Amino acid sequence: DTGVSQDPRHKITKRGQNVTFRCDPISEHNRLYWYRQTLGQGPEFLTYFQNEAQLEKSRLLSDRFSAERPKGSFSTLEIQRTEQGDSAMYLCASSPSGVYNEQFFGPGTRLTVL
Amino acid sequence: AQSVAQPEDQVNVAEGNPLTVKCTYSVSGNPYLFWYVQYPNRGLQFLLKYITGDNLVKGSYGFEAEFNKSQTSFHLKKPSALVSDSALYFCAFQGGGGSYIPTFGRGTSLIVHP
Numbered sequence: 492d493t494g495v496s497q498d499p500r501h502k503i504t505k506r507g508q509n510v511t512f513r514c515d516p517i518s519e520h521n522r523l524y525w526y527r528q529t530l531g532q533g534p535e536f537l538t539y540f541q542n543e544a545q546l547e548k549s550r551l552l553s554d555r556f557s558a559e560r561p562k563g564s565f566s567t568l569e570i571q572r573t574e575q576g577d578s579a580m581y582l583c584a585s586s587p588s589g590v591y592n593e594q595f596f597g598p599g600t601r602l603t604v605l
Numbered sequence: 606a607q608s609v610a611q612p613e614d615q616v617n618v619a620e621g622n623p624l625t626v627k628c629t630y631s632v633s634g635n636p637y638l639f640w641y642v643q644y645p646n647r648g649l650q651f652l653l654k655y656i657t658g659d660n661l662v663k664g665s666y667g668f669e670a671e672f673n674k675s676q677t678s679f680h681l682k683k684p685s686a687l688v689s690d691s692a693l694y695f696c697a698f699q700g701g702g703g704s705y706i707p708t709f710g711r712g713t714s715l716i717v718h719p
Contacts, residue, residue, distance in 0.1 A: 524707065546705075
């Protein structure tokens with residue numbers, strides 16, 4: 492399968508711990524997006540990359556959130572010192588360059604902070 | 606602020622009847638408009654998009670949407686609903702007003718009754 496994959500699918504952690512999620516996009520896609528989705532809401536944009544460059548990060552929820560895409564392929568999203576309010580589904584999507592292109596989404600990582 | 610609204614949390618329709626899922630937007634310039642569908646326990650999937658040209662766009666699974674600039678709407682339609690169409694539907698835009706940040710509506714739950 493050559494779709495977008497995310498790992499892990501589920502993560503349970505204790506408050507104050509750090510977590511890292513991985514996203515593998517479709518290989519020929521230049522753009523990679525991260526979103527947060529909570530129950531009853533649509534995906535909320537967090538950040539995106541064009542190849543290895545992070546072009547927009549002002550929507551990251553706090554300085555505890557960071558993302559990387561070191562070689563323009565896979566990406567990681569890290570949340571430091573997790574809080575219960577961070578519990579949500581974290582989605583990754585990829586697309587070719589161009590704002591008119593649709594995005595291809597991964598299955599998401601469900602984070603539960605106890 | 607630029608936004609997209611889905612005024613109905615839930616739409617109920619009988620199988621075989623036509624369905625409409627509403628979306629309105631508030632965006633300066635000419636945004637690109639999208640519909641995505643999310644089936645239970647699966648990632649979001651692209652349905653269709655409006656970029657330019659014909660106001661009626663056709664997409665996957667028999668869905669279509671009509672772009673109406675004067676009413677700033679992009680309603681999703683299907684002539685004959687199937688039980689398998691039951692899912693969560695999201696309207697989204699990208700571009701417009703110089704912003705490249707994708708923005709999603711909160712979603713509409715479509716329930717098709719046998």
